[in-house]
Amino acid sequence: MLPLKLIQPYVRLLTLLLIAFLSLPAQAKTSNEFRLSEFYGGNSLLRLNGERPVQDLGITLSPLLAVSSATLHLKATSSITMLQERSILNVRFNNVTIGQITLNPNKPNLQADVRIPSELWRPQYNTLTFAASQYVDRCQDSNAPDLWSEINLYNSYIAFETTKVINQLNLQKLSDFFNPGIGGQHQAQIFTLDNKQENDIVNKYAIPAVAQALALRTQYQSLHIDYQNIESKAADTKSIVQPISESKYRQSSWYITDKKADDIHVLIGTKNSLQQALSEKTLEEINGPYLRIEKTPAVIIEGEELVASHIRLIVSGLSEQDVVRAATTLAYMDDRLNPDQSINVHSTVNNAFIPQQQVTLQPGKSYTLSELGVTAINFNGPGLLTKKIEIRLPADFYASETDTVELTLDFSYGAGYEDGSTFNITVNGKVIHGLKLDKKDGDFYHNYTLSIPARLFDGGKNELAFHVNQNSIQLIGECRSVNGDYLHFQLDTDSKIELPTAAHLARQPDLRLLGQTGYPFAQYQTQDDTGIYITQATMRSAALTMAGKLAQSSGNLIPNLYVEMGIPTTLTDTAMVLATPKDLSAELYSDLSTAITDSKRWPYRLQNKLYNRVTANDNQNLQPNTAAGFTTQQSTLGDFSLVLATKNPVADKTGTLFIIAAETTERLTERISELVQGPLWSQLAGDFFAWDNAKSPLIVMQVSSAYMLGATDSWTALGAWGTNHPWYLLLIIVAIVFMFMVFTWLLLKRRHQKIKEDWKE
Known part of the structure; x- marks a missing residue:
């Protein structure tokens, strides 16, 4: 038998290897459940009507995830008149049938578990399909009202067991970490070292740019930012890390206390400020704006894991300006074009570049549907079929009364269409044109032009949206029918939309426009500095989360957006203030009927006949429900938070001020994390928005006086002013008419006097 002293080194070695193996993030299995309602944009009850209804759900999966097991738990209800032997709910995944469920009229409420084979999962996009075969009678009408079943998407879910797999770590993988689908990262930590200057260039510009860059990668999913400044521990590393080398400890993620190693974090700062956290090799590579993704080593001492291995993104440079340029490059770059672990940036975009012009359609130009990203529009089979296309215009798009959008279409349909077949076109839910498809042998239309009021x-x-209702031939006689699969309508993607030239004016304040487009922080014609001001250092994470959400809404980086500590006497024209009531002064509310200092001034709805009503969205002619009465009281905000928007009273030029307040800093951070989530952010409206949860607001009102913001010629600006102040315009017109009448009367009187004098002579 071997002596114990000889065995101990091998036991220790095996222990270290086991710990290292278990600490690898790529090997950790995670289990999650996702409701089907998260993958569907409509109602949480999916209704399948008709004889052969089909409905697809898109499921996005991060390319870094490998699915080891997945089970669909389904809850559904069907009509009690179904024929059990013929009625089936088919479940398909990526066009492969994975389950067939009988629709039993004696048990209309069904539950089923369907296993989704791991080999069917694809990186990025997957499709879950529900296809029902529903029969109630041998000779049934295919549109009979009792042909229905419904799936409760909220109570149905997919249970996953996944593993994160990173085959080759490089900058190409960055977007995969922040994929908006399953397995994507929806929170990010940003670290700086020994960064005690609250308003230096890195804090003001570089870190907000990084927050925007990461949020743009999550697309429509919210991203919560956690910012931390860490004091360097280089002085006592030797006493901590013996017997390993000090350099290895520095290369690790010693500044992170969290043992979870799956998520990527960001380390940002100049080369000098990051010396205590980077290897000598990495420091030598930094010779300008610098980006690097790497896996830090784990630190294990005598079998105990002191520091876990993590994946981090380094944003650095020789100077603070270099760090800003690196952060800007991070926001603009296509990750797929960067197969390396690190890059040095030599130049960045010029100052004349305005990002918003790259993500919106430009007034005065025409675009084909294919240029808008539409690949094909084909409608096959019977029923009402719809194709929706997003038309993204500048947020301050302002058209005159006579301007029109020209829509030129090429489309055709085949033979066999019956009465009731129609082609309708809607803009923002309003029907702007309809056409009856009544040619028995089909027809073809070329350059079919519509003029739509801009x-x-x-x-x-x-x-x-294009809506085509396709009805097939109806045969007379018992059990005679045609399934209608032959019906075919095609809209050519060479069809085009032509926009008129337009001014750039927007009615303010408008939280709906902020939520949809990031306006006025992101503008089409200018990119002036815009500030997010915080009153306490612990609000920086909330400010960065908001900066990321504004970039998401605008669809691009807002390059001159910065975060500043403190509220100066003069703010940027467009500004946002995050604060508690005690941090705010009455000066910020000089143009507002609401105030949230220690004393609250509330425009109660019944005092102003507001009734929680926000007027319809109309940038051209919108008269707000301006509050005239208010109540001043001593009170707190309690659990809720509030967004107020008003004309900026402390700016050099006309702009909009947004104030977000909560009773405490912790509550403010929590409420902003709720606000940036899709359900609540999509409900932003008016200029007074209060909430205390992530699903619905408490109160939405419109209480401020409206004004127009933008740059245009004098006549357009005058017309816009008159549109929003019709009574003033009417008084001016009356005054002009009166002056003209007086002037005419004086001329006639003078002429009459002269005629009288001529008669006397």
């Missing part, structure tokens, strides 16, 4: 289009996102 004011039907809003600044920001618009929805152009």
